[in-house]
Amino acid sequence: MIQGIMPSTMKARNSIKGSGRRLLLISLAGLCATGFSAGVSAEYADVVLNRLSDKNDVRPVIFPHWFHRIRFRCKVCHNELGFEMRAGANEITMGKIIDGQYCGLCHNDEIAWGVDNCSLCHSGKHGLKTGIRGSNQTGGPGRW
Amino acid sequence: MKFKSRHLLFIVAVWSALQAQEVIWKSLSEDGLHDPENPAIELLQQPAEALSQLPPDTVGNRVLWNRALREQYIQPRTNIYPETKIEVIDMDIIMEKTGELPLVLFPHRPHTEWLDCTNCHDKIFVRKVDANPVNMFAILSGQYCGQCHGAVAFPLTECNRCHSVPRSTFTGKPGVQSRAN
Numbered sequence: 001m002i003q004g005i006m007p008s009t010m011k012a013r014n015s016i017k018g019s020g021r022r023l024l025l026i027s028l029a030g031l032c033a034t035g036f037s038a039g040v041s042a043e044y045a046d047v048v049l050n051r052l053s054d055k056n057d058v059r060p061v062i063f064p065h066w067f068h069r070i071r072f073r074c075k076v077c078h079n080e081l082g083f084e085m086r087a088g089a090n091e092i093t094m095g096k097i098i099d100g101q102y103c104g105l106c107h108n109d110e111i112a113w114g115v116d117n118c119s120l121c122h123s124g125k126h127g128l129k130t131g132i133r134g135s136n137q138t139g140g141p142g143r144w
Numbered sequence: 145m146k147f148k149s150r151h152l153l154f155i156v157a158v159w160s161a162l163q164a165q166e167v168i169w170k171s172l173s174e175d176g177l178h179d180p181e182n183p184a185i186e187l188l189q190q191p192a193e194a195l196s197q198l199p200p201d202t203v204g205n206r207v208l209w210n211r212a213l214r215e216q217y218i219q220p221r222t223n224i225y226p227e228t229k230i231e232v233i234d235m236d237i238i239m240e241k242t243g244e245l246p247l248v249l250f251p252h253r254p255h256t257e258w259l260d261c262t263n264c265h266d267k268i269f270v271r272k273v274d275a276n277p278v279n280m281f282a283i284l285s286g287q288y289c290g291q292c293h294g295a296v297a298f299p300l301t302e303c304n305r306c307h308s309v310p311r312s313t314f315t316g317k318p319g320v321q322s323r324a325n
Binding site for chain 1: 169170172174175176177178179182183184185187188189191194195198204205207209218220221222223224225228230257258259260262263291292295296299
């Protein structure tokens with residue numbers, strides 16, 4: 001966001017003359033800041049899983065990490081269920097889920113909705129890349 | 145005059161940025177991830193519905209997750225299998241190799257409330273003080289603390305939540321802190 005503001009600030013430094021121009025630049029800076037915020041979107045810690053989905057012509061999975069941590073501590077999925085703590089590192093298939101592995105330990109129509117509700121999990125836009133999303137994620141040389 | 149307008153512009157720009165950030169918890173159909181054409185989207189819980197009920201933070205999900213847990217706003221399950229051993233460890237570690245920044249205090253307690261020991265040890269951290277070459281570049285690259293912080297736990301913009309012990313006031317010994325202190 002700071003990057004979005006900087007150019008107009010620099011411009012202001014060099015070329016502000018009258019108050020009309022100043023107002024224009026101020027509004028531009030404002031718009032710029034708002035625009036950049038509107039661009040970011042996903043809830044912090046939303047996980048996109050698209051290792052196999054697009055290839056099989058179904059929507060990618062959006063896993064809401066924030067939703068699950070309200071109900072389960074990290075250790076339930078990342079210890080008991082054996083999920084690696086790296087998006088895309090788990091070789092999850094529908095076969096394994098139906099066998100009760102990974103998501104299938106709970107998503108079995110008993111604890112949570114079962115596998116016949118495809119589009120509740122496979123709910124993402126086509127073409128999304130596997131990874132963790134969210135508006136406040138580190139923008140650095142991250143691996144997310 | 146020039147000096148003034150430049151500063152005014154900066155203040156307004158920062159203010160606009162802060163105002164823009166007030167729009168939190170986008171609806172699923174507008175989050176850029178979910179396909180709005182998917183009719184099932186109506187059945188999913190909206191982030192605002194769940195997260196607005198929890199103690200507010202200024203970053204991440206805008207939720208103070210540890211407070212939410214401690215004060216029982218949420219009661220997430222610790223295990224599914226009855227035989228799973230649940231360990232919560234109350235031990236702080238102070239790390240001193242932080243350049244000129246305040247020292248890092250790592251509290252095991254809130255971490256083990258959420259995580260199992262094996263999630264971090266020994267895959268991410270060796271169980272020995274000073275045996276892990278943790279540095280901010282690695283963390284920003286998603287290693288060490290950055291495996292969760294910046295991804296699912298509070299983001300790396302919050303320097304002083306970890307760098308929380310001022311060098312000027314710390315008189316103890318770095319490493320494992322005994323409870324007597």
